[in-house]
Amino acid sequence: MNRARVRARGLYNNMTEKVPPIERLEASFLTSSPDLKHCPQDDCPEVAFAGRSNAGKSSVLNTITNNRKMAKVSKTPGRTQLLNFFDIAQGGRLVDLPGYGYAKAGRAAQAKWQQSVNHYLSNRDNLVGLVLVMDIRHPNQAFDQEILGWAEASQLPAHVLLNKADKLSYSKQQQTLNRFAHSYRTHNYFSAQIFSALKNTGKQDLINKILDWMGP
Numbered sequence: 001m002n003r004a005r006v007r008a009r010g011l012y013n014n015m016t017e018k019v020p021p022i023e024r025l026e027a028s029f030l031t032s033s034p035d036l037k038h039c040p041q042d043d044c045p046e047v048a049f050a051g052r053s054n055a056g057k058s059s060v061l062n063t064i065t066n067n068r069k070m071a072k073v074s075k076t077p078g079r080t081q082l083l084n085f086f087d088i089a090q091g092g093r094l095v096d097l098p099g100y101g102y103a104k105a106g107r108a109a110q111a112k113w114q115q116s117v118n119h120y121l122s123n124r125d126n127l128v129g130l131v132l133v134m135d136i137r138h139p140n141q142a143f144d145q146e147i148l149g150w151a152e153a154s155q156l157p158a159h160v161l162l163n164k165a166d167k168l169s170y171s172k173q174q175q176t177l178n179r180f181a182h183s184y185r186t187h188n189y190f191s192a193q194i195f196s197a198l199k200n201t202g203k204q205d206l207i208n209k210i211l212d213w214m215g216p
Contacts, residue, residue, distance in 0.1 A: 021204055022211060024066040026089035032082040036119040040085055042126040045092040045214050050117065050147060051133030053099030056163045059197035060133055061086075061096060064207055071096050083120055092128075092214040095120075100143050121150070129157045129213035131206070136162035136173065136194070139180055152187045159209050160192040166199045 033039045051057040058071035070086065084096040097117050121127065130151055134144055139162060151158035162180065165173045173194050184190045191209070195202040 022090060022207060023204070025064050025094070025207060025210065027061075027065040027067065027070055027086040027094060028089075029070070030085040030087050030093065032084050033116075034082055035116045036123055039083065039120065039124070040093075042124060044126060045128040046085075046095050046124065046126050047092065047129045047131060047210050047213055048095040048097055048121065048124075048127060049131045049133060050097045050121075051099065051161075051163075052135070052141065052143060055099075055133040055135050056197055057096070057099060057133040060131075060161060060163060060195065060206075061094065063197040063200060063203055064210075083116060088214070090211060090214070094210075095127075121147075121156075122154075127156065128215075129159065129210070131159050131161060131210070133161045133163050133195075135164050136176055137164065137167055139176065140183065148184065148187070148190065152189055155189055157189045157191070157213060159206075160190070161195040161202070161206065162192065163195045163197060165194045165196040165201055 031040055049057055049061060061071040062068050065086075071084070081098050083098070086094045086096070088094060097120065098114075100114065100117075121130070130147075132144060132147060134140070139160075144160075148158055148160070160180070162173070162177060168176070177192060177194055181192050184192075193202050193205050195206065
């Protein structure tokens, strides 16, 4: 084989080599906001994380960033009471929304948190996707149904994480996922996956989803 052909084959092989997957999102804390008015400038794509206060949302964020201290994790659910913004080195931001359903918080406090979440979701122009974290053992509760219905009506992509999958057998995981996905089969802006922050199950799939939403 002549030198030109060898060189051409080498160039082709380099071009077609698989790009290694991004195994973590490099995140740094930007700011916290009590409401939409005090949010940072909407000049880059944002992916928001929502879920009940006991669904493991903070653990999910810590898992995909490989940073145990990025989002607060506590045995007492409901520690996240503000909209917390994190810059992503790969481009864009993650937004940790206040957890819903913290029983020990007063109704007035819960209503205030929920109002800030509603305003953010409804009016943030640079929001490109929503990750909704659920406990796989107790999925699709009233709040979950409400927010997925809203996302569909708003044409906002919503990706459901059936978290704490390590609590169930593999067959039970798949049964729950299939049953859940079937319930939303008519939704055009819906996707779902199994996830375990403890076992890193589904970590790469979630990172890929977020980066796809963020765009180039």
